[in-house]
Amino acid sequence: MTTPLKNIMILGATGSVGSPILTALLAEPAFAVTILTRASSSATFPQGIPVTSVSDAFTVSELTEAFRGQDAVVSAINTTAVTQDDLAFRIIDAALAAGVKRLIPSEFGTNNLDPRATELVPVYALKGKMLRYLIQKAESSNGALTYTSISCGSWLDWALSPTASGNFLGIDVKGRKATIYDSGCSRFSVTTSSNTGLAVARILQSPEKTANKQIFLSDFVTTPREIVKALERQTGEKFEIEERASGPEIKAQKERFEKGVFEATYPLLAISFVGDVDVGYDFEREQKVWNGELGLPRRTLDEVVRGAVEVASVVE
Structure with a gap:
């Protein structure tokens, strides 16, 4: 062309x-x-x-x-x-x-x-x-x-915003608490x-x-536990952690979807990032990442988390 x-x-x-x-x-x-x-x-x-x-x-x-x-x-x-x-x-x-x-x-x-x-x-x-x-x-x-x-x-800046996404990944920056599914070590690309x-x-x-x-695209690869640790560094506060297994939630949400409840797809989308399920989200390991060829500026986990803390601080 x-x-x-x-x-x-x-x-x-x-x-x-x-x-x-x-x-x-x-x-x-x-x-x-x-x-x-x-x-x-x-x-x-x-x-x-x-x-x-x-x-x-x-x-x-x-x-x-x-x-x-x-x-x-x-x-x-x-x-x-x-x-x-x-x-x-x-x-x-x-x-x-x-x-x-x-x-x-x-x-x-x-x-x-x-x-x-x-x-x-x-x-x-x-x-x-x-x-x-x-x-x-x-x-x-x-x-x-x-x-x-x-x-x-994941658009992590969006996912950590309570107003934009409703704490999509189960991490409540303002409330200083998080739901961790399975090991909390699932690796996924963030842009x-x-x-x-x-x-x-x-x-x-x-x-x-x-x-x-x-x-x-992948600005960086992270895990739910790394995100929480970065938030704790930025806020100087410990987050309250609720540990959960993803299996029962996946089963329940798939059953809801099969019954015609389309909204069930959103919890499944969230778990695809944070649960111990392999959907090929570690693009830096599995794919050719184009950030360099496209000249995208470098972004870091700490930078995104810092922005999320600032956003949460002004939410009523």
Whole structure:
């Protein structure tokens, strides 16, 4: 691909991952960014940024029309929306029909093609099905449509924020307590929200190098116990620890999901990081990590934890 990717459309621009992506895209002068939103959305966006609205049905025909003239589409729609009602597949079909050159699907977690992950967490299986469909469509397009799949592990800055994630990993920074599953030594890659957003911008700036690839990001690898120790260093206080086994929780949440309770996927997602379950999250050991090639700034556990303590200190 020799043509630069200039016109970029983002879906889910105000979400947990969409917001830092939007910030990074707007910081790149070469990009002409457009936001796609639902007609019923009450979200507000930066002034001067074009906004296109479609109905809440997100039909293929509406999406196709919205995508026309866009070189790249970045989907940062949240997990619940993108994995239900075949929305992820409609986005792919519309991108192909509209002549979009690059699609970045809404993944931003694990390797959704890894059976270890898809067997544990149903939403990973749904996203894996979507990614395989995208790969097939890109291959059959003879280069007209390309993709970049991004796996970034945990957004630990988000996960430690009580307001943003509700203490997603079971670590309550403000309350100085944590739930530790199993050994507490499960290793997983962490990429900060800001570096995730910057990675998207850098990927779109290097279309040839990043075409039709799974991109793995990792600012650092850590464990639940290392996170708690870092928090104790920063706060000067001991955290109250509740030890739990992940097995019963996994069984209970899978049963809930099978009964149609989609929200059960979120405890399973959390346990996939912090429980003694191998879903291939140690990207630095198992995958090629792209942080260096993309020129991402170095981030450390202590830096992220320091920020989390500051955020928690102002939460009512």
